[in-house]
Amino acid sequence: MAPTAAPEPAPEPAPELTPRLRLATLRLARLLRQHADPETGLSQSLLSTLGTVARCGPVTLGRLAELERVQPPSMTRIVTQLEERGLVVREVDALDRRVARVRTTPAAGRLIVGLRTRKNEYLAARLAELTVGERRALEAALPALEHLAGVPG
Amino acid sequence: MAPTAAPEPAPEPAPELTPRLRLATLRLARLLRQHADPETGLSQSLLSTLGTVARCGPVTLGRLAELERVQPPSMTRIVTQLEERGLVVREVDALDRRVARVRTTPAAGRLIVGLRTRKNEYLAARLAELTVGERRALEAALPALEHLAGVPG
DNA sequence: TATTGTTATACTCTATAACTATA
DNA sequence: TATAGTTATAGAGTATAACAATA
Numbered sequence: 001m002a003p004t005a006a007p008e009p010a011p012e013p014a015p016e017l018t019p020r021l022r023l024a025t026l027r028l029a030r031l032l033r034q035h036a037d038p039e040t041g042l043s044q045s046l047l048s049t050l051g052t053v054a055r056c057g058p059v060t061l062g063r064l065a066e067l068e069r070v071q072p073p074s075m076t077r078i079v080t081q082l083e084e085r086g087l088v089v090r091e092v093d094a095l096d097r098r099v100a101r102v103r104t105t106p107a108a109g110r111l112i113v114g115l116r117t118r119k120n121e122y123l124a125a126r127l128a129e130l131t132v133g134e135r136r137a138l139e140a141a142l143p144a145l146e147h148l149a150g151v152p153g
Numbered sequence: 154m155a156p157t158a159a160p161e162p163a164p165e166p167a168p169e170l171t172p173r174l175r176l177a178t179l180r181l182a183r184l185l186r187q188h189a190d191p192e193t194g195l196s197q198s199l200l201s202t203l204g205t206v207a208r209c210g211p212v213t214l215g216r217l218a219e220l221e222r223v224q225p226p227s228m229t230r231i232v233t234q235l236e237e238r239g240l241v242v243r244e245v246d247a248l249d250r251r252v253a254r255v256r257t258t259p260a261a262g263r264l265i266v267g268l269r270t271r272k273n274e275y276l277a278a279r280l281a282e283l284t285v286g287e288r289r290a291l292e293a294a295l296p297a298l299e300h301l302a303g304v305p306g
Numbered sequence: 307t308a309t310t311g312t313t314a315t316a317c318t319c320t321a322t323a324a325c326t327a328t329a
Numbered sequence: 330t331a332t333a334g335t336t337a338t339a340g341a342g343t344a345t346a347a348c349a350a351t352a
Contacts, residue, residue, distance in 0.1 A: 017292050018277045019269070020299065022185055027302035029182030032175060045319075062333065074320050076335060098328045098333040116172070124171045126301055134297035139170050141294035144287035146173065148279055149180035198342075214311060227343050229312060251310040251351045 031126075032119055040115060042085075045070070047115075049078050050104065053088055054112055058101040087111065185272055193268060195238075198223070200268075202231050203257065206241055207265055211254040240264065 033044075040047065045068070052067050053059060059067075065075035079102055082088040087108040093099040104112075127135060186197075193200065198221070205220050206212060212220075218228035232255055235241040240261040246252040257265075280288060 017288065017295065018273045018280060020295055020304075021280075021291060022272055022276050024295070024298040024302040024304055025178055025181050026185060027304060028178050028298065031302065032179060043319075060333080061335095071321055072334065073322085073336080077319080096329070096333085100334070119175055120171045123175050123301075127171060127174075130297055130300060134294075134300060135170065137290075137294040138174060138297050141287075141290040141298075142170065142173055142177070144283055144291050145177040145181065147283060147287060149177040149184065151173075151177055151180060196342075215309090224344060225311065226313080226345085230342080249310085249352070253311070 032123060039118070040111065045078055046082060049075070050082060050087055050108055051112065053082075053102050054104045054108060058091070058103040060099050060101055062099075064102060082108075185276060192271070193264065198231055199235060202228070203235060203240055203261055204265065206235075206255050207257045207261060211244070211256040213252050213254055215252075217255060235261075 042050070049064065049068050052064065056063075056067065061075050061079060062072060064079070065072045068075065068078075070078070079088060079090065083090060086105060088102050088104055090100045090102055093101060127138075130138075195203070202217065202221055205217065209216075209220065214228050214232060215225060217232070218225045221228065221231075223231070232241060232243065235255075236243060239258055241255050241257055243253045243255055246254060280291075283291075
C-alpha cells in the first residue's frame with residue numbers, strides 16, 4: 001500500500017493547470033494594459049522605462065538599456081523624450097563625466113501614482129464582480145503567483 | 154456583536170489583493186512571452202493574428218482587424234506576410250466577391266502546437282519548483298483567474 | 307451610393323554602424 | 330586604447346487618406 005502521509009505527492013503540476021494558467025495570465029495582463037496606459041499619451045516603452053527609473057533610482061543610461069533589454073541608442077532616444085516631457089532629468093557624473101544618470105521628477109511621481117491608481121481601479125472593479133469564494137482563492141494563490149512571477153519579497 | 158454567519162462579507166476586495174495581483178500578473182505574462190516567441194522568427198502581431206485565425210476559423214479581413222484592434226490596411230499587410238510564409242490562405246467569397254476570408258494551413262497548425270508546447274514546458278518547469286501547497290492554491294484560483302481574464306467556458 | 311479591401315505615404319520605434327568625449 | 334553615450338541611417342510596424350472593385 002501507499003503511505004498515507006504523502007511525502008512527495010507528484011513533482012509535476014496537474015496537467016490542466018499549466019495551459020489554463022498560461023492563457024488566463026496572458027489575457028488578464030492584456031486587459032490590464034489596455035485599461036490604463038492609453039490615456040497617458042506615452043508609449044509602452046516610455047512607460048516601462050519611466051517605471052524602471054522610478055524603481056531603481058538614479059541609474060546610468062547603459063544600465064537602463066540593460067534593464068529594459070534595449071540597445072543604448074534606443075535608450076538615448078527614450079530618455080530624451082522623457083526629459084522633453086519633464087518626467088526625468090539627466091545628470092552628468094561629477095567624477096566620471098562620460099556617464100549620465102537619470103532620475104524621475106515629481107511630475108513623474110504624480111503620473112505614476114495616477115496610472116497605478118487607474119489600473120487598480122479597473123482591476124478592483126473586476127474583482128468586485130467575483131464571488132467571495134473566488135476572491136479568497138485568489139488571495140490564497142497570491143504568494144504562488146508572486147513566486148512564479150519573480151516578484152521580490 | 155457582529156453576526157457570526159456573515160451574509161455579505163465586504164463587497165470590495167481586500168486592499169492588498171488588487172495591486173499585488175496586478176503586478177504579479179503583468180510580470181508573469183512578460184516572462185511567458187519572452188520564453189517562447191522569439192524562436193519562430195514571427196513578430197508579435199503576426200503570431201497574435203495567426204492565433205486568432207486558428208481560433209476563429211475562416212474569418213474576413215475586416216473582422217480580423219477588429220479582433221486584433223488594428224486598422225484594415227495594417228491587417229492587409231499582416232495577412233500578406235502570413236500568406237507569404239505559407240501559414241494562411243486568402244479565399245474570395247463566392248457570393249460577395251468583395252470579402253476575403255482567411256484560414257490557417259496545416260503548417261500553421263504544426264507551428265502553433267509547437268509554440269504552445271514550448272510555452273507550457275517553460276511554465277510547467279516553473280510550476281514544478283513550487284511547493285505542493287502553492288500549486289494547489291493556484292489550481293483553486295484558476296476559475297477566478299479565468300473569470301477575470303474573460304476566458305470563455 | 308455604400309462597403310470591402312488595397313495602395314500610397316508618413317510617423318514611430320528599434321537596431322547597427324560610425325562618431326564624440328572622456329578616461 | 331577602452332568606455333559611455335550620441336548621432337546617422339535603415340528596417341519593421343502601424344496609421345490616415347485616397348483608391349479600386351463589387352454590391
